[in-house]
Amino acid sequence: MSNNLFFRLDWLSVLIYISLVSFGLLNIYSATYEQSTSLLWDLSTVVGKQFWIFVGCLLIFPFILNIKSNFFEHLSFIFYIFSILSLLGLFVFGQKISGATSWYTIGGFSLQPAEFVKITTSLIVADFLSGIQTDIRRTKYLFKVSLLILIPVILIVFQPDPGSALVFFGLFFVFIREGLDMRWLFIVLGLVIIFITTLLLKPLIVSLVAWFIILIVFRLTKKSKTKLNPFLITLGAVVFFTFSVDFIFNSIFEQRHRDRFNIILGLETDTKGIGYNINQSKIAIGSGGFLGKGYLNGTQTKGNFVPEQHTDYIFSTIGEEWGFLGSFSLISLYTLLIFRIVYRAEKQNSTFRRVYSYAFAGMLFIHFFINIGMTLGLVPTVGIPLPYISYGGSNLMALSLMLFIYLNFDSQRLS
């Protein structure tokens, strides 16, 4: 079996994984570089820690590969319960670091359970959706599976760690893949569009435009059977949503939240306060030009102009030192990885394994989309690491494990 495993393994994904982590180490080194050279395996440095976690991941890799996929399927509920308990435990034993109670600290090491909840939730969703009677198109099941996701999401939001919570929305793609009505996708997209336009324009104007569009659609689709009611309900919903967005944004959001949106939407220019990060990140990336300034030669990186540059804003180092060419390659690698996972998932004969793989791809996408989008100033600032690149032990470990489980499932596709 082990001999066969070697040939069945998705080596392309493994290769992308190793490239990403190595490239990440290089850039963490650069982002934290302080003139003096340090050794890669020096545990007192940020790079050293990340390096040893990577080594640890590679060591457990063979073990994960050799577990039967049934093991994960059967124990998914127990894993899920344990992970939920670990989230609850944070409120009692958790360590508050930079405003969020997201970490357990044991000895010198800190662990972020939310990262591992991504795995267990993916497993439980996969387990639930692979049930023989389960049909996500039916409200009952949709409600149940949504509940499974919302429990950890709410617990994480309360830490508060909105970035990690947001990652779970990657599972929405799983629902769509597993048969959820496409209208849901349009509703979600519609809500996002209305949300943004409401912030840009006045709610009254958005309502009027919505009314106008609905009127046209109604006229165009007018057949004998077409009823007016659904259109009226939609219009009512849109108007209600518009005004509630306006209300929530202005009355419930705190100023710092409002600022993040306002800067992205160009409603405010503030290059010193909250807009500083985004502005400096854009300067750093922009100054890279086509070929970049060269490794360890980024002036913005050296001057520490971009905060959190070895974690959430690592892409700005890449953009500055490796230029358009490096950034292009990195984005291509992520795209390739997600495409690869989806491609292999579609070939799965087991629903459980397919759903899990899909969930993994969806979560990777959210990481990728929000992190790079934020660094490029396209998405509001949300603290989310760049998978396999950003510094962060729990994140690297959890996402590595998630990849290994996917590789395991993928290799068992034919068995």
Next chain:
Amino acid sequence: MIKKFVLLSFTFGSSLMFLLQLFSLQIYNQNYNELSLNNALEKRPIYPTRGLIYDRNGILLVANQPVYDLMIIPENSIAFDTLELVSFLELSKKKVISRLSDARRFSSKKPSVISRQISKEKQAIFQEKIWKYPGFYFQKKTIRDYSIPIASNILGYTSEINPSEIKTKNDYVLGEMIGRQGIEKTYESILKGKKGFQFFQKDRFNRIIGSYEEGAHDSRPEAAKNITLTIDAQLQTYGASLMQNKRGGIVAIEPSSGEVLALVTAPSYNPNLLVGSTRSENFNNLVNDTIAKPLFDRGLQAEYPPGSPFKTLNALIALQEKVITPETIFSCNKGHYYAKGAFMKCHCQIGSRNNLLKGIYNSCNSYFAKTYVKIIDKDSTASVGLDRWKNHLEHFGLGNYLGYDLPIGKKGFIPSSSYYDRWYKEGGWGPSTVISNAIGQGEILATPIQMANFTAAIANRGYYIKPHFKKPNDKIIGDSLFSKNHTLIESRHFDTVIEGMHQVVEKGTARVAKIQGIEVCGKTGTAENFIRLNGEKTQLTDHSIFLAFAPKEDPKIAIAVFVENGYWGARWAAPIASLMIEKYLNGEVKRTWLENKMLNGSLISEYVKPFSGEQFDINE
């Protein structure tokens, strides 16, 4: 099944969006590149020290000294002890506060000057306290240091470039020095050198954390070149002392090379006044002195009627045009009637019969009036004759800029036929109308340097070399600055005129200029002049003029001296010129009685006359 492609299309769409944004930031929008250079790097200029200026004998005239500007970068400053700063700067509190707010308004990130040109000693005291003033720092600068305070009119001065000039001169930055006037201006590019740059990596607190890429982009300053002037510092100093308490100018030229040996204007100013923190105050005082006009270079800018020395040129023209010969004799009866009822006075005896030589050394007005009439009347109309005469004069460097290497000057004036046609109607004038030109009065105007220049042309027997103030490093053949400008007079005609000029000193009007052992040639002049006083044209005491060159054979120096309101030529100008020649050729002056008379002589009482508000006599 479309649902399989939802995630893929989102991924693909996002990647595409990211690449577009990356393209826009990194390739399309070059703005971000500059922004990065602005906030992560500091480009610091390294200035080469400004070139030194030497005299023709290697005596150092202009050197440099360090001063310090107190600078501020408002962004980096925090609350500080304003009173201590105020007391250090010795400025009013209001002024300091307004400068601080100006700096903030200009830029919070870029440095502004709070106080300029603080001396080395003062800077040392404050340097110990500067840690209490984050955001403040001293910027070292060099300013000029004049070891011998002479020749300010030649050297010019430097001052900080002003904001409006920066728009046209883009290699300068606010606060840098630029040459103004004189040699400093003409040879700015040589004296300035080329500044170098050093790049530093900054962090987000604007602190310098090291050199950028180990100085790979740094450029070294290119050392400025020194300049050697043609000026003889000793002669220049001597000339200035002879001219003290007088107004006027001295220009001395080496005829064989066109090198200006001395250019004295009086009154002048000490060049050290236009250096350091009191510069602008002193400058305003100099500008506001509209009576003595110390910033006005009388050697280059003053246009005087040349007077009698001009007769030498008319003689040369007449000889060349063959309207007279050296043997031509004109009679004089204390003057003559040049037209009906129009008499030109002369100091000749009644019944004098002068040939050209005698005409020159006796400075006979009648002789040259009659000669001039012949020049003008040579052709069918006066216009043709006058314009030919003008053409001759232009070849002596008159009536236009000489083209020397200092930035100021005047054209002087030689009238043309069209000029007279404008005044009188065409053909409505003749030789007798313009007769004053014969004796260097009337419409003719020339600057002292023009006069020294034509004296050099006479000394050279027919050519001059454009006067200049900088010794060439390598003589470039064919360079217009050093080529001979030939006059239209054949050299054989010069002998009689030069002999006449020699006789002027030997037995003529300027016997006072005679020097033991040197054959001096000269010509005195006394020029009438007028000013407008309370709206009335008022005649003042005549200007004292003397042109000379020496020795007669192989001349080494040609000189023009003007002393405003000094009365006749032999009274002030001739002795001064003679002393200058003696000093230059012999290195020392033996005629101390004459020297003392000139050094101590003052014309101040003459100059206050028009401003006394009382009636006054002239030519006493």
